[in-house]
Amino acid sequence: MTQLVWNGLFVGSFYALVALGYSMVYGIIKLLNFAHGDLYMLGAFVGFAILGAVGGVSSSMALPLLLVVLLATMVLTGLAGVALERIAYRPLRRAPRLSLLITAVGASFALEYGMRAAAGADPRVYPVRLGGTSVEVLGARLTLQQLVLVGVAVVLMIGLNLLITRTREGRAMRAIALDPRTSSLMGIDVNAVISRTFFLGSALAGAAGVMAGAYYGKIDFLMGFLIGLKAFTAAVIGGIGNIPGTMLGGLLLGLLESFGTFWLGGEWRDVFAFGVLILFLTVRPTGLLGERVTERV
Amino acid sequence: MLEIDGLDVHYGGVHALRGLSLTIAPGEIVALLGNNGAGKTTTLSAVSGLVRSTAGKVVFDGREITRDRPHKIAERGLVHVPEGRRVFSTLTVHENLQLGGYLVRDQAEIRKRIERVYELLPRLAERRAQQGGTLSGGEQQMLAIGRALVTGPRLLLLDEPSMGLAPLVVASVMELIAGINAEGTSVLLVEQNATAALKIAHRGYVIENGECVLDGPAADLREDPRVVEAYLGGV
Numbered sequence: 224m225t226q227l228v229w230n231g232l233f234v235g236s237f238y239a240l241v242a243l244g245y246s247m248v249y250g251i252i253k254l255l256n257f258a259h260g261d262l263y264m265l266g267a268f269v270g271f272a273i274l275g276a277v278g279g280v281s282s283s284m285a286l287p288l289l290l291v292v293l294l295a296t297m298v299l300t301g302l303a304g305v306a307l308e309r310i311a312y313r314p315l316r317r318a319p320r321l322s323l324l325i326t327a328v329g330a331s332f333a334l335e336y337g338m339r340a341a342a343g344a345d346p347r348v349y350p351v352r353l354g355g356t357s358v359e360v361l362g363a364r365l366t367l368q369q370l371v372l373v374g375v376a377v378v379l380m381i382g383l384n385l386l387i388t389r390t391r392e393g394r395a396m397r398a399i400a401l402d403p404r405t406s407s408l409m410g411i412d413v414n415a416v417i418s419r420t421f422f423l424g425s426a427l428a429g430a431a432g433v434m435a436g437a438y439y440g441k442i443d444f445l446m447g448f449l450i451g452l453k454a455f456t457a458a459v460i461g462g463i464g465n466i467p468g469t470m471l472g473g474l475l476l477g478l479l480e481s482f483g484t485f486w487l488g489g490e491w492r493d494v495f496a497f498g499v500l501i502l503f504l505t506v507r508p509t510g511l512l513g514e515r516v517t518e519r520v
Numbered sequence: 521m522l523e524i525d526g527l528d529v530h531y532g533g534v535h536a537l538r539g540l541s542l543t544i545a546p547g548e549i550v551a552l553l554g555n556n557g558a559g560k561t562t563t564l565s566a567v568s569g570l571v572r573s574t575a576g577k578v579v580f581d582g583r584e585i586t587r588d589r590p591h592k593i594a595e596r597g598l599v600h601v602p603e604g605r606r607v608f609s610t611l612t613v614h615e616n617l618q619l620g621g622y623l624v625r626d627q628a629e630i631r632k633r634i635e636r637v638y639e640l641l642p643r644l645a646e647r648r649a650q651q652g653g654t655l656s657g658g659e660q661q662m663l664a665i666g667r668a669l670v671t672g673p674r675l676l677l678l679d680e681p682s683m684g685l686a687p688l689v690v691a692s693v694m695e696l697i698a699g700i701n702a703e704g705t706s707v708l709l710v711e712q713n714a715t716a717a718l719k720i721a722h723r724g725y726v727i728e729n730g731e732c733v734l735d736g737p738a739a740d741l742r743e744d745p746r747v748v749e750a751y752l753g754g755v
Contacts, residue, residue: 407569
């Protein structure tokens with residue numbers, strides 16, 4: 224039982240990290256960035272390349288090195304997200320929403336098959352596998368690496384939440400999400416803030432990519448497809464555009480899958496996840512913590 | 521302080537401004553009057569960079585700003601309070617005011633300016649933790665103006681601050697504007713409520729179909745039969 228909860232929270236924290244970028248981008252420019260899952264894939268490959276470049280990793284050094292690689296990957300994936308917005312989305316800012324959506328799907332394919340062209344179609348084995356010393360926590364067996372990865376995910380999520388609720392930059396993001404024109408009249412450079420939002424969201428996806436690579440041990444150019452859809456589901460469950468809601472949605476989806484797999488069998492996992500998506504879209508499209516706007520006109 | 525010279529704006533096929541010119545001297549309140557669709561809001565939006573003009577130029581403090589982007593223009597101290605208040609509805613009153621201080625790097629200075637706004641508008645202080653969207657229309661207008669004050673403007677562009685407000689509230693908004701002006705901020709005031717605007721303005725312009733048809737000191741405009749008939753509800 225505890226094991227199921229733990230597995231759910233573990234997978235859920237990956238979903239949450241990826242879902243946050245989805246949610247932030249949707250919140251600020253109302254775009255479902257279908258290429259977001261591919262930034263996660265890109266992150267995994269960037270981490271792979273960096274690890275390959277620094278050579279072999281002794282397992283005693285694995286953890287600190289992995290954290291350094293994680294940071295470097297976050298920066299690079301963040302910049303890739305900024306470039307994506309600049310090239311593919313900004314020129315269409317005033318175009319109909321559908322054009323933007325189709326462009327996002329196109330960007331997703333471009334990233335996937337661009338990566339296939341660059342790195343080949345075969346799965347790559349991640350050069351870092353953290354040997355797990357397992358520990359007992361409340362009757363569940365977990366490895367140290369799981370604890371560290373969840374710890375990192377939690378730190379990133381708390382950091383993001385503080386940034387958005389407490390800082391000048393976060394206020395500007397929330398203001399632009401509500402009304403970009405008026406925000407610009409306050410002296411806010413709307414394009415710059417949108418770029419920084421893409422940077423943050425993509426960096427989080429990149430972090431999740433490296434973490435997934437190190438954990439599952441195998442990456443391929445299509446790995447972002449399914450998790451992109453799962454992250455979308457998580458965002459919808461929590462309330463897309465709402466940051467704490469999205470984190471909650473990610474964790475909940477992880478838990479649902481964990482228990483669903485246990486009861487129904489592994490082959491039902493994705494059926495279960497997307498069934499929940501359909502359920503939420505029909506019954507509660509604003510999600511658990513979706514924006515309830517109190518407004519007087 | 522502000523010179524608009526021969527400004528033209530097109531929206532698709534619509535010619536919204538036709539060679540509009542006006543000036544504002546430091547310390548003035550200038551009223552811009554006219555009916556719906558005359559081009560008042562377009563004028564403000566062209567000055568603040570929200571819409572691009574197709575001809576003419578805008579000069580602020582001796583520097584041409586015609587092609588500048590809105591946030592750059594706001595940075596120079598020319599601040600536009602748009603029509604319909606445009607308060608950030610899910611942000612608190614306090615956060616709305618903090619956004620006004622976005623460009624101010626000095627935290628202490630932002631706090632000082634916000635405190636000043638709270639002194640001036642105690643209602644906002646009472647509601648500082650409330651979401652902007654829950655305020656009444658008059659309070660939202662006060663918040664929109666307060667937010668603009670935190671930016672430290674030298675020229676305020678106010679678009680229909682009296683819109684949808686009860687007469688008593690209109691009076692207090694106008695009093696607030698006159699008070700802000702008395703402390704040295706110039707104001708370009710767009711109004712359909714010509715009576716209220718001409719009470720506090722020094723000068724005024726009347727525009728029709730995107731062109732200036734009349735201008736002069738506010739006292740003269742109040743007496744002008746054409747203004748009285750068209751905008752002050754006849755005699």
